[in-house]
Amino acid sequence: MLIRLLAIAVLLGLATLAYRWWQGRQGKVRRVERPGALTPLTLGAARGPHATFVQFSTPMCAKCPPTALLLQRVAAEQPGVGHIEIDAAERLDLARELGIMRTPTTLILDSDGVVVARMDGAPSEAQAREALAAVPPPTEYAI
Amino acid sequence: MSNEAAAAEAKPKDIQIDPRGYRFGASLTLVISIIALVLGANAAGVITMGILALLFLPGATIGPQKTLQSWVFRKAIRPRIGPPSETESFRPPRFAQQMGLGFALLAVIFGALGSAPGFYIFTGFVVVASFLNSVLGFCLGCEIYLLLKRATTRAA
Numbered sequence: 001m002l003i004r005l006l007a008i009a010v011l012l013g014l015a016t017l018a019y020r021w022w023q024g025r026q027g028k029v030r031r032v033e034r035p036g037a038l039t040p041l042t043l044g045a046a047r048g049p050h051a052t053f054v055q056f057s058t059p060m061c062a063k064c065p066p067t068a069l070l071l072q073r074v075a076a077e078q079p080g081v082g083h084i085e086i087d088a089a090e091r092l093d094l095a096r097e098l099g100i101m102r103t104p105t106t107l108i109l110d111s112d113g114v115v116v117a118r119m120d121g122a123p124s125e126a127q128a129r130e131a132l133a134a135v136p137p138p139t140e141y142a143i
Numbered sequence: 144m145s146n147e148a149a150a151a152e153a154k155p156k157d158i159q160i161d162p163r164g165y166r167f168g169a170s171l172t173l174v175i176s177i178i179a180l181v182l183g184a185n186a187a188g189v190i191t192m193g194i195l196a197l198l199f200l201p202g203a204t205i206g207p208q209k210t211l212q213s214w215v216f217r218k219a220i221r222p223r224i225g226p227p228s229e230t231e232s233f234r235p236p237r238f239a240q241q242m243g244l245g246f247a248l249l250a251v252i253f254g255a256l257g258s259a260p261g262f263y264i265f266t267g268f269v270v271v272a273s274f275l276n277s278v279l280g281f282c283l284g285c286e287i288y289l290l291l292k293r294a295t296t297r298a299a
Contacts, residue, residue, distance in 0.1 A: 001181065004180060004181050004183070005181065007180075008177055008180055008181070008270065011267060011270065011271060012270070012271070012274050015271045015274055015275060016279070019275060019279050019281055022281075023281075058285075058288050058289055058292070059232070059234050059235075060234055060235045060238045060284065060285055060288035061235060061285050061288070062162070062231050062232070062235040062236075062282050062285050063285070065231075065232070066229075088289050088292075089288070089289065089292045092292065092293060092296055095289065095293065096293065100289065101289065101290060101293075102286050102289060102290075103285070103286075103288075103289055
């Protein structure tokens with residue numbers, strides 16, 4: 001009896017450690033160097049002229065709807081930033097190609113549609129802004 | 144009917160539920176599955192997991208808003224704590240209940256066949272998953288869904 005209770009305590013302790021480690025990685029901004037652009041045709045939606053959040057979600061993901069609202073809020077802070085939400089379970093081709101393992105995962109595209117950063121897991125507003133900052137500022141044109 | 148067509152048909156009917164309700168359900172699951180682990184791989188433990196599987200059944204088939212646990216929550220707890228500040232789709236917890244049902248049934252089957260390791264492993268899964276959900280607010284099923292989908296659907 002005592003041994004079993006002890007084993008349960010150890011099991012729950014390990015689960016807590018694993019959870020802490022996993023949550024620590026949540027939303028972390030990683031720079032990405034990936035050749036080639038994601039076209040509006042591949043994405044199934046128009047990109048933002050300056051930058052685009054491409055959020056991969058599934059219907060079984062409780063954190064995806066609030067993340068979509070958060071990204072739309074951050075995208076609205078500056079002109080030319082778009083937000084596209086893709087159902088990863090429907091677009092398994094894209095999910096495999098881009099190495100999407102969990103949802104929400106958000107890719108940040110520059111003005112040409114090239115992936116410059118990604119966040120695996122639900123980001124905070126600060127993380128979303130940090131990711132957006134990975135996109136180089138638009139070139140000024142003198143007319 | 145293809146899977147895609149079935150999914151498209153099921154999609155518009157979303158039900159928003161109180162997330163505190165299924166967290167309460169998960170805490171009951173945690174208590175029951177810990178009791179089963181303590182009772183051990185014998186008739187009492189197997190019957191306990193069988194009862195848990197029955198409690199999962201309505202949540203796994205219709206949705207977590209139709210379980211006995213959620214009924215208790217609505218009648219006894221929600222009147223005291225007021226309406227929720229936010230609601231969530233019923234789909235992620237329904238998927239979690241399906242996983243819970245699967246693991247509980249496997250624990251019952253292994254236990255009934257006399258395989259103690261099988262009983263402990265699958266009951267242990269239920270303990271860990273319901274602990275993560277009830278105490279830490281973490282939905283294991285949500286994270287596993289895409290991996291499962293990736294593993295079970297062949298590349299086009």
